[in-house]
Amino acid sequence: MGETVVHGTTVLAxxxxxxxxMAGDGQVTMGDTVVKHQAKKVRKMYHDRILxxxxxxxxxxxxxFERLEGKLEQYNGNLKRAAVELAKDWRMDRALRRLEALLVAADRNDCFILSGxxxxxxxxxxxxxxxxxxxxxxAAARALIRHTGMSIREIAEEAMNIAASICIYTNREFTFEEL
Structure with missing residues (x-):
């Protein structure tokens, strides 16, 4: 039996x-099968100050997420410091290095992508x-920010709809969080 490949997701900050x-779609797929439509892939952390x-x-x-929450507590909500320290752990820890996920984390001052x-x-x-x-x-969000007067919430909604119309692993069951 072959390896099960989990695809999908669009998260935009x-x-x-x-x-x-921050917006995320709700689709979860395994191989070429949709197994969930309303997954929640975005959330608030650290006293609702970080998405x-x-x-x-x-x-x-x-x-x-648990590790990032721990780092945020350790560094009093300093997202930049918490992100760097999590990335160090992720890179050095043998178990963490095998994790297959990407995170986006943002507050009112900073926005980061953290990779494995x-x-x-x-x-x-x-x-x-x-x-x-x-x-x-x-691409849609960049174009809309540069060429419209839409709010960032409206831009996120439209950009996610555009992604869902193109990407077969993205649906229109969006979750939005705002700061």
Missing amino acids: IKKDGKVV TGFSGSTADAFTL TGDVIEPDDGLAAVGSGAPYAL
Whole structure:
């Protein structure tokens, strides 16, 4: 029996002018089969001051969420420090290195993508996306921010709808969180 491949997800974060919105779709697939339609892939952390979202293995993502929450507590909600320290642990710990997930974390000041290879990527423009639909959502959000007067919530909604219309692993059962 072959390896089961879990695909999917689009998570998009937009940080602009002290506001943040994060959106995630709800689809979970195994191979070419949809197994869940309304998964919650974005959530608030650290006294509702930080937004997080994930793509990849759900169990691995929850492990990373727990680790990030611990780092946020340890560093009094300093997202930048917590992200860097989590990435160090992720890279050095043999068990963590095997985790297959990507995280997006954002607060009113910072936005990061954290990878299993120990990367902490801070986007230049306050836009971050992970998952199979990420390139579509990110491109749409960039165009809408540059060429419309839409709010970041409206931009997130439209960008996610565009991603869902292109990516077969992204549905329209969106969850939004805002700061």
